[in-house]
Amino acid sequence: MKNKFPEYQQINKEKISQMWSNSLFVFDTNLLLSLYRYSDTTSKEIFSVLDNLESRIWIPYQVAKEFYKNRLTVLNEQEKAYSDFIKKINDIKIEIENKHRGPYFSSKLLNDFQSVINKMDVELEQKLSSIAVQKQRENDRINDKIESLFEKKVGTMLSENELNETYKDGLKRYKLKIPPGYKDDNKPEPEKFNDLVIWKEIMNKAKEEKTDIIFITDDRKEDWWLINDGKTISVRPELIKEFSTITTQTIHFYKPFQFLEFSNKFVGTKIGKEVIEEVKKTFENPTGQTEKIEISWLLSGNCVNIESIYQSMKKEGYEVYFRENLGGTFYINTFLPNNPDLARRFNDRYLVQLENQEIIVKEHQIFFV
Numbered sequence: 618m619k620n621k622f623p624e625y626q627q628i629n630k631e632k633i634s635q636m637w638s639n640s641l642f643v644f645d646t647n648l649l650l651s652l653y654r655y656s657d658t659t660s661k662e663i664f665s666v667l668d669n670l671e672s673r674i675w676i677p678y679q680v681a682k683e684f685y686k687n688r689l690t691v692l693n694e695q696e697k698a699y700s701d702f703i704k705k706i707n708d709i710k711i712e713i714e715n716k717h718r719g720p721y722f723s724s725k726l727l728n729d730f731q732s733v734i735n736k737m738d739v740e741l742e743q744k745l746s747s748i749a750v751q752k753q754r755e756n757d758r759i760n761d762k763i764e765s766l767f768e769k770k771v772g773t774m775l776s777e778n779e780l781n782e783t784y785k786d787g788l789k790r791y792k793l794k795i796p797p798g799y800k801d802d803n804k805p806e807p808e809k810f811n812d813l814v815i816w817k818e819i820m821n822k823a824k825e826e827k828t829d830i831i832f833i834t835d836d837r838k839e840d841w842w843l844i845n846d847g848k849t850i851s852v853r854p855e856l857i858k859e860f861s862t863i864t865t866q867t868i869h870f871y872k873p874f875q876f877l878e879f880s881n882k883f884v885g886t887k888i889g890k891e892v893i894e895e896v897k898k899t900f901e902n903p904t905g906q907t908e909k910i911e912i913s914w915l916l917s918g919n920c921v922n923i924e925s926i927y928q929s930m931k932k933e934g935y936e937v938y939f940r941e942n943l944g945g946t947f948y949i950n951t952f953l954p955n956n957p958d959l960a961r962r963f964n965d966r967y968l969v970q971l972e973n974q975e976i977i978v979k980e981h982q983i984f985f986v
Contacts, residue, residue: 824863
């Protein structure tokens with residue numbers, strides 16, 4: 618039975634070891650762009666792995682094209698993220714330094730805090746300056762390194778006929794939800810077919826070179842990965858089967874942090890746990906944006922009425938926590954998706970209910986977590 622459905626089976630250890638020795642390593646656009654999102658230390662560590670594999674790395678033409686197209690967008694995202702963080706730190710700094718409002722802190726504690734904040738300001742401003750320099754391509758260290766590594770290791774653009782055939786094929790595949798690419802079906806043409814073009818290029822390369830492929834992708838969507846109950850189980854079996862049928866070769870997929878973990882084992886690199894953890898966190902949240910909004914209320918009033926509000930939130934499916942404090946006060950903490958408009962509507966609705974129940978809101982805060 619297993620022999621008839623190899624696409625559902627795990628590759629054995631011997632084959633994995635063989636692939637690390639002989640396969641071509643292929644990288645997607647998101648991985649290259651994420652090199653701008655990582656810390657300098659982590660980017661250098663990843664480049665060290667690529668240096669070790671330099672004779673066996675390759676990217677499709679479409680990947681290189683998307684890298685150049687989206688490079689400035691990612692740099693702008695990083696610039697905004699650092700600017701926003703600097704603003705948050707300065708807001709906290711102003712709040713704590715306001716001696717006319719409680720709570721009050723000792724001079725030593727304030728001085729220690731000021732010292733830490735100043736160091737953070739310097740480092741963050743340096744990072745912002747570095748990003749501004751990187752926007753000019755002639756001063757972009759990451760861009761230069763990528764261009765150097767992949768010199769003469771970029772695929773050839775598909776011909777006009779090949780692209781048109783791929784787009785036609787994509788229309789049929791997307792209707793049937795055949796991976797990859799159908800999760801981009803809402804994008805305009807031909808952009809919606811970019812993942813499919815990359816997939817076709819990879820298969821063409823494997824067939825021409827008669828080589829197995831190890832594909833490292835930073836894509837998390839279900840048109841690449843088999844996802845069940847929110848957990849990634851494996852690569853989509855349809856991809857494994859199609860690749861084998863068309864190329865007679867084997868393909869194996871890694872997420873970026875998995876690639877680094879296994880490079881330690883098979884290449885002899887010494888990538889640290891902190892680096893791997895940073896890459897994993899970036900994979901899970903590439904833009905660095907917060908995933909949830911927390912609304913916290915400190916309430917006083919009739920316990921039964923407060924409990925009723927809590928049960929109402931819980932019944933409607935909100936992630937909500939309730940805690941009674943000493944002194945007859947109560948905390949209700951609610952977590953919502955990171956949608957400010959949703960948070961505002963939720964807030965307004967329940968504030969009215971609290972007021973109608975004559976419940977006093979002693980403290981009300983909103984956090985991004």
